[in-house]
Amino acid sequence: MIQSVNHFALLPLYAAAGTALLVLVLELAVGRWVAPAGIAGGLATIGAAVTLALDPADTFCGPARCSWVATPPAAVMAVLFAALTIGVLALSAPALRLGIAPAGEFCFLLTSSMAGGVVVAYAGDLITLIVGLETLTLPLYVLVGLRRFAPRERGTTAGASAAVTFFLVSVVSTALALLGAALLYASTGALHLAELTGGAGQFAPLASVGAALLVIGFAFKVAAVPLHAWAPATYDGAPIPVAAYLSTASKLGGVIALAAVAQRLDTGPLVAVLAVLTMTVGNLVALRQTRMIRLLAWSSVAQAGYILAPLAAGASGVPAALAYAVFFVLLEFVAFGVVVALRGPGGDGGDLAEYRSAGRHHPWLGAALVLSFAGLAGLPPGLAGLFAKVTIVASLIDDGWGWLAGVVALNAVIALAYYVRVAASLYAPVGLPPEPVPAAEPGAVATLTRVDVSRPVGAAVAVATLLTVILGFAPQWVFDALS
Structure with a gap:
């Protein structure tokens, strides 16, 4: 069988992979301009994805199905992967400029991961999907270990331990x-996603086991229970920009993979159980966190549960899950971006007590973080997050999963406790004593009040916040594009 190859359909992949090669050549040849090249390549990838969306074309096609499928949701996801890569490069710019991290290696690994994300977005069969997921994830093992971002605060062993934990759990999930x-x-x-079925006759039990293993394996990528324990330690041990990428782009790849399987195979009960456990465990453990990055990590675990919930309904719940994922990654990126801005190049996330009154000294950063927390909690003024929560609940009720919608609503109420607590502390009077945190360093609050926000970091946070606000007023556009 001879497959047809349409190079026009591969433009987004060519742009993403070409960016990684360009960064590598620039690092070897001149040793500079790698970060601007990565940003330019991300913009080129966005342009290629938009061009392909205007004139869709598939490739690697056999007699009936294609392994590279251009659809509107694929275009949205490819654009989002590239945009997140650009954002993380902007967040990392101060550290790269100061030599805290090796610019060439960092940009090459990050853009290679972007190429994997593009493959995941357009994958039309299981092999392409898994290869894309691994290409998305493999560079992150090394990026997590680049703990030279914060040599004075956490030491190099934190990054190494986080990288090893991430690698070992990922190997098991991939297997x-x-x-x-x-x-x-x-x-x-069948390997093509469009042909996946639950099997028939004597092979039906075997197909059911295969579907369950696929769901559990892909659940690692979104940090769903029981493959969630790696996330808090890895996020807290990694450089903050890398943690931001893990919590957004890496999780987005897992959502796409789970949606591809859940909408075609009967995995509803399993996905529902995973969703309930994930959102409940994430929210309950987040209540006890005293470090900012660990709070965001456990919060992202809970958010993964919300994303999984509509997938229990199968194909009808996929648009709601993907729309929620889009809003989640934007809000999560804003939160991590504010942390990077407040902590400075090479800083770790710090303790929650260190953020007391930070919103008084940096009003726009405080407002961005409050908007992010409000959106993640599903409250105004975070209209994007509010729409996402309502969409999830409405989709579950319409599909006859009312009890699961009730669990989502209950967990949303539980999450208010830690979101509101942290948001309120940003504007607490300086004179009030901070919450007692054993690991808090003396004078940490004063450090946050004197922080000088880097222009690339400030621009990344501002653009992401503005985009979140705009989509909050026109959320139906996202839902329609993913339907």
Whole structure:
């Protein structure tokens, strides 16, 4: 069988992979301009994805199906992967400029991960999907270990430990996903996503086991229970910009993979159980956190549960899950961006007590963080997050999963406790004593009051916040684009 190859359809991948190669060549040849090249390549990837969306074309096609499928949701996700890469490069710019991190290696690994994200967005079969996910994830093992971002505060062992934890759990999850894909192929003879079925006759149980293993393997990427324990330690041990990428782009890849499987295979009960456990465990443990990055990590675990919930309904819940994922990654990026701005190049996330009154000294950063927390909690003025929560609940009720909608609503109420607590502390009077935190360093609050926000970091936070506000007033556009 001879497959057709349409190079026009591969423009987004060519742009993303070409960016990684360009960064590598620039680092070897001249040793500079790598970050601007990465940003330019991200913009080129966005342009290529938009061009392909205007004139959709598939490639790697056989007699019936294609392995590279251009759809409106694929274009949105490819644009989002590239935009997140640009944003993380902007957040990392001060550290790269000061030599705290190796610019060439950092930009090459990050843009390579972007290429994997583009593959995930357009994947039309299980093999392409898994290869894309691994290309998205593999560079992050090394990026997490680049703990030279904060040599004075956390030491180099934190990054190494986080990288090893991330790697080991990822290997197990990948093995499960590959085994699930093999069992599905053995029972149905299909690898293309459009042809996935639950099997028939004597092969039906084998197909069910394969589908379950696929879901569990992909659940790692979104830090869903029980493959969630790596996330808090990894986020807190990694450089903050890398943690931002893990919490947004890496999680987005997992959502796309889970949606591709859940909408075609009968995995509703399993996904529902994972959703309930993930959102409940994430919210309950987040209540006890005293470090900012660990709070955001456990919050992202809970958010993964909200994203999984509509997937329990199958294909009808996919648009709601993808729309929620889009709003989540934007809000999460804003939160991490504010932390980077307040902590400075090479800083770690710090303790929650260190953020007391930070909003009084940096009003626009405080407002951005409050907007992010409000959106993640599903409250005004975070209209994007409010729409996302309402969409999730409405989708579940319409599909007959009312009890799951009730669990989502209950967990949203629980999450208010820590979101409101942290948001309120940003504007607490300086004279009030901070909450007792054993790890808090003396004078940390004063450090946050004197921070000088770098222009690239401030621009990244401002653009992401503005985009979140705009989409909050026109959220239906996102939902329609993903339907």
